[in-house]
Amino acid sequence: MKTAFFDSGIGGLSVLHEARRQMPEEDFIFYADCIHAPYGEKTPADVQRYVDRAVDFLIENGAQAIVLACNTATSVACTALRRRLSVPVIGMEPAAKMALDLDGTRRVLVAATPVTTRGEKLHELMVRVDRQHLVDLLALPQLVRFAEADDFSRETVLPYLRRALAPFDLSAYSSLVLGCTHFNYFKDSFRALLPAGMRLLDGNAGTVRQLKRRLQETGAGDGGTGSTAYYFSGRPAGADELSRISRLMERLDRMRAIE
Numbered sequence: 001m002k003t004a005f006f007d008s009g010i011g012g013l014s015v016l017h018e019a020r021r022q023m024p025e026e027d028f029i030f031y032a033d034c035i036h037a038p039y040g041e042k043t044p045a046d047v048q049r050y051v052d053r054a055v056d057f058l059i060e061n062g063a064q065a066i067v068l069a070c071n072t073a074t075s076v077a078c079t080a081l082r083r084r085l086s087v088p089v090i091g092m093e094p095a096a097k098m099a100l101d102l103d104g105t106r107r108v109l110v111a112a113t114p115v116t117t118r119g120e121k122l123h124e125l126m127v128r129v130d131r132q133h134l135v136d137l138l139a140l141p142q143l144v145r146f147a148e149a150d151d152f153s154r155e156t157v158l159p160y161l162r163r164a165l166a167p168f169d170l171s172a173y174s175s176l177v178l179g180c181t182h183f184n185y186f187k188d189s190f191r192a193l194l195p196a197g198m199r200l201l202d203g204n205a206g207t208v209r210q211l212k213r214r215l216q217e218t219g220a221g222d223g224g225t226g227s228t229a230y231y232f233s234g235r236p237a238g239a240d241e242l243s244r245i246s247r248l249m250e251r252l253d254r255m256r257a258i259e
C-alpha cells in the first residue's frame with residue numbers, strides 16, 4: 001500500500017513530515033510539481049490541469065491513496081478528482097474551524113495563497129463555520145516564492161510579513177491559520193511578529209489523522225517498510241534534491257516545535 005503526498009512544491013513536505021511521525025512504517029510517494037510552482041498565482045484552469053497530470057502519474061506509479069498536501073490544489077481540484085478517481089483522495093483546507101472552536105469570540109486570520117483566498121471552497125467553508133464573521137483572509141504569495149528559493153532568512157521574510165500584517169490589530173486575534181503548506185517553514189518569523197497569546201495553527205496533524213481513518217476504513221494501511229520515493233514534476237529526485245529534502249526536513253523539525 002502506497003500513499004502519495006502531492007504539492008506544487010516543497011510545502012507538502014510539511015505534511016509528509018507529520019505523516020512520517022504518525023505512520024512510521026507506511027510506504028509513501030512524495031511528488032512536488034516544482035516546475036509549475038507557485039500554483040497560488042496561476043489560473044484555476046491551469047492548476048486543475050497540473051494536478052490531473054501529476055495525480056495520473058502517481059496512480060500509474062502505484063499510489064493507492066492521494067493526499068493533496070496543498071490547500072490550493074484542494075481548493076481547485078479536489079471535488080473533480082474524487083468524482084474521477086476510485087482511490088481515496090484526502091484534501092486540505094485552512095483550519096479555520098479548529099481556530100473558531102478554540103476561541104469563538106476573538107478574530108481569526110487565515111493566511112493562504114491568492115487562489116485559495118479567492119476560491120469558492122474557502123468561501124463556502126466560511127459560510128458554514130464563520131457565522132459571526134470573525135475570520136479575515138490574507139494572501140501571502142511571496143512566502144511560497146521564498147520557500148521555493150530556500151530563502152528562510154529573517155532579513156527577507158520579516159519585512160514582507162511586517163508589511164502584510166500591518167493593517168491588522170493583532171491584539172484582537174486569537175489565531176493565525178497557516179492555510180498553505182509552504183507557510184510551515186516560516187513559523188519562526190510569524191512567531192517573532194505575533195503577540196504571545198496568538199496561536200499559530202495548521203492542518204497537518206488533522207490531515208494525517210484523516211488519512212489514517214480513511215486507510216483503516218478501506219482496510220489498507222497495514223504497514224510497509226517506511227520508505228519514501230521522491231519525484232519532482234514526474235522525475236525521480238537526484239542526489240542533490242535528496243540532500244535538499246533532508247535539509248528541509250531538519251528545518252521542519254525545528255518549525256514543528258514552535259507553537
Ligand code: DGL
Binds near residue numbers: 008038
Ligand atoms: N503549498 C500550497 C498550498 O498549500 C500551494 C503553494 C503554491 O504553489 O502557491 O496552498
